[in-house]
Amino acid sequence: MDPLDELDAQVARLQVVAGELRSARGKPVLDGNQVELIEDGPTLLAAYEEMQRSCREQIRALDRGPYSAPPASQQELELERLRDGLVYRAIYGFEVFESEEVMAVLPELRAAGEASRVLPQMPMKMVLGDDNMALVALTKRAPAECHLLIRSTGLLDGLIATFEMLWGLAVPMPELEASGDVAALRAPDRDILMLLAGGATDDMISRRLRISPRTTQRRVRALMDALGAQTRFQAGLQAARRRWI
Template identity: 45%
Template sequence: MHDVLDPDSDRGRVYRSLVGHPREPVGRLAARAGLSETAVRAVLKELAAADIVTTADPDAEDASWEAAPPGQVVEALRQRDAALWTALRQTGAELERLYRFARRDTGHYGALEVVEDAARVLAVSRQLQQSARHQVRVIDVPPYSGTSDYYSEQEVLQRERMAAGVVYRAIYHGSAFDDPVSWPNMARMIEAGEQARTLDDPPMKLAIGDDELAVVTLAADDRPGVVSLLIRPSSLFQALSNVFESLWRLAVPVSATGIGTQIDARDRQILTLMASGATDDAIARRLGLGRRTVVRRVSALLAMLGATTRFQAGVQAARRGWL
């Protein structure tokens, strides 16, 4: 919900219009924000659910809307961020404690098992996916050490599990776009139905199968290769699950639409102006296009990039080399 303060996002444009023009009906809001009335109603519904805007009668066609005070909105966002980072720090501290336990001859944590054999690390990954019945959640970070054969086998397994109804949600490191093996695999899996998002610097390599097993993979300290920590249902497991969901909300969606394609010069100009903060009206004037044409192309580009805001579209376009 941070984009409510971004003047280039749909939420930001609607909220900013209400801040400057209190008790506005949807029609005038749409005109001020440069959005359709349908889009404005959807945004108002989201903002109302977060107590950022209010109205006396949300179901009335001519209902007038009011913005919550910006200071109140900023404080609510600040508290949400503080809670998120507190949870992340607590999870990091717990992981650090367990990490040290795993490397001592003494100490025990019942929900934890350490796997050091490379072959078993791969076997555990397959077991986690094969036993999942509902969903597999993954955070994938470099180094990307898998061979082409490994990725081919993983693709086959993942397609089988998705065909069986298992939902895959993956958060990829931003550098995955530059990896010659990981990126094509990621693109094919997205096309096959994987829900994917990217984050500049996720904190760990993690896989979670349903609510049964989590696997944290770390670089081995005293030799080449990796060590996996298997975490069974416990307070630590729940903390890792919460971390994934928090990062998922912060990550940028990746769309399969347009993967491997290029865009024409006009769309590139539109994306460049979007990324610079230009409104639809400003883009239309700058490029000599009709406003409806710009609105239509912006909507198509957002869908192609799997983005819900102009900021997300700019991030995805830059990562794909379109800007």
């Protein structure tokens, strides 16, 4: 099964569990209370902080829009844990390039050691703490409509495997300037890749998408670097193979 389809199926199963938890308030749904329903921001924030502080090896995250700037305490906590040697791996949806708030903090996080990759479509938000815990958002609205805190090994195994498959499909985040130069990355990237695959020149892309020639060149270069492509045609081909277009 396609990893994105598998992830959708896992979310559907977790939504069923969330419904059971709502119906059985105060009663265990799974042995050992391995799944907890979180429906308010402060509890979610506390759970995420606890996860980061308790992890010994790595944090793995799927992040999608709508984005908001992480609280200063969360940014500082990630930087602190990165200095401690904790590994952070994050996969972002393409819409991250449209968020000035997130793009303003990513350069510092990446400089500190966060490994970041991108996919054109990210169906959900999820954070994995080592192989022991997961926070999974069950709605596409942000930031704290409904989350599950999962400690069940059985449920976690599928989420971990899916993350690793998506990590293999994603490509490294283009290099970001420390100044937070978002303009070079806030592009209709899928449209650019489709035009590249069709053999369009920079001038054709610029006129078709109504963006400046200089911005077009910078965006094309960033996408080629992200895809590891030596030529424009290779960039379009790689994007198609990875289902970016």
